[in-house]
Amino acid sequence: MQRIAVPPREDWPQRAAELGFAFHTIDGQPYWTEDAAYALSEAEVDMLEDAAQALEGLCLDFVGETIERGDYDGFGLSDAAITLIEDSWNRQDKNLYGRFDLAFGADGAPKLLEYNADTPTALFEASVVQWEWLEHHFPERDQFNSIHETLVEAWKHFGLYGHRLHFACVRNHAEDEGTVDYLRDTAMQAGLDTERLYMDEIGWNGRRFVDNSNQPITTLFKLYPWEWLMAEDFASHIGPSSVRMIEPAWKMLLSNKALLPRLWARHAGHPNLLPASFAPGDIEGAMVRKPLLGREGAGVTLYDAAGRETLATPASAESRSDFVYQQAVTLPCFDGHYPMLGAWIVASRACGLGIREDDTAITRNSSRFVPHFFQ
Structure with a gap:
């Protein structure tokens, strides 16, 4: 993997705005990086895709085994959360997406740093924005990126035709709103009936959750962490309401970093685990x-x-x-830039890569997004 300089397009902010990429600059600092890119080999991309697919398999097996044994040690879950987890798994509630954060280890294999399994962002830029960038700068090259088409296809298998799918996030957060709007667009491209609202607009009528038009919410995509939901006053209504959540409650076992030692205890020595x-x-x-x-x-x-x-x-x-x-894994450093590799999962299929870099070895909310290509 190499970090190369790329001439930035003079009109890139205008191009970003035309794509609907409203959060390319955060707090006056560029979030989208237009003057550099990461070049990977085809073999490196294959390793990342294989690792993400293998890790998704380990995670799904872990959820099933944990629920079967009732062994939630280390997760700090309430009884109410465990009930929702078990009910959602036994109903076979479908999952939509997630992001494995990876880094190449000393042995050359991608290693799992953590799994953003519940509310991952950096999706729109990984799917749409960096693909537009590739077509402009390197149309003859390829990119690990079939995120968009995989999302559209995934929605077709949720059994939601004839139902309204609500999308919600918090107010006044450009990145969350952009992510939700993008996911809603992919659902609409799949032919689903959708509605957009904010979390504070969700009401309770005594029997079910309703939107701000008093219409029932039967399926909700919420870019709002499960641990926050469980701390809300209306958390006790989630089960009785029969609302279908995306991501499902069983994702609480994968978005919690207790997953890391629990996976290692089961699969010590696995090439993609630390x-x-x-x-x-x-x-x-x-x-x-x-x-x-x-x-x-x-x-x-x-x-x-x-x-x-x-x-x-x-x-x-x-x-x-x-x-x-x-x-710890020693992240590579390219002239003071430390990249973290985000491998995207949609409907449990590895389908894309987004790279974020920081000036330190810890990736944070201010870390920049850098496009990639391979050949």
Whole structure:
């Protein structure tokens, strides 16, 4: 993998706006990177695709085995959450999408850093924006990116024809709104009837959830973490309402970083996994401490082999929780840029890659998106 300089297009902000990419700049700083790209080999792309597909298989098996045994140790789940998890799995509620964050290990194999299984963003730019960029700069090259067509096809198998699909997120968050609008567009391209609203517009009429027109919400795509939902006053209504959630409640077992030590305990030595534990003493060499429910790099701490803290990010309210410990991977550094490889999963199929880079070895909410190609 190489990072190469690419001449930025003078009109790229206008092009981004025409695509509907409203959050290409965040807090006055460029989020979309137009002056560089990552060049991968076909073999590297094949390894990333194979790793993501293998990890998805391990994760689905883990969910089934965990529910069958009733073994939720380490996840910090309430009884109400466990009931929703088990009910959604036993109903075979379908999952839509997720993103594995990966890095190449010292042995050359992609390693799982974490699974953004519930509310991943950076989707629109990985699917549409970097493809438009590729067609302009490198039309003769290829890109690991069939995200859009895979999303449209996936919606056709949710059994939602004849039903209205509601899409919701929080207000005043450009990236979340852009992600939801894009996913709604793919559902509409699949021929589904859709409606858009904000989370604070969802009401309860005593029997079911309703939208701001008092229409029933039977299926809801919510870009809103399950752990936040479970803390809401109306969480007790989710089960009785029979609302169908996307992502389903069983994704709580995959979006929680307790997944990392639990997977390692089952598959120690797997080429795409890193040693992980609930106890720091179990990890040899440099390691990373991660909160169970931290997001966008919040509350992450790196330690060297001697146990000295080398880098840390501020904790958010939700990241002040229990921790897991994972063996550290040395991210490659390209002139001060540290890339993280996000392998996209749609309907449990590996179908794309988005690369974000930071000035440090911890990827955060301010980390930039950089397009890629391979040949």
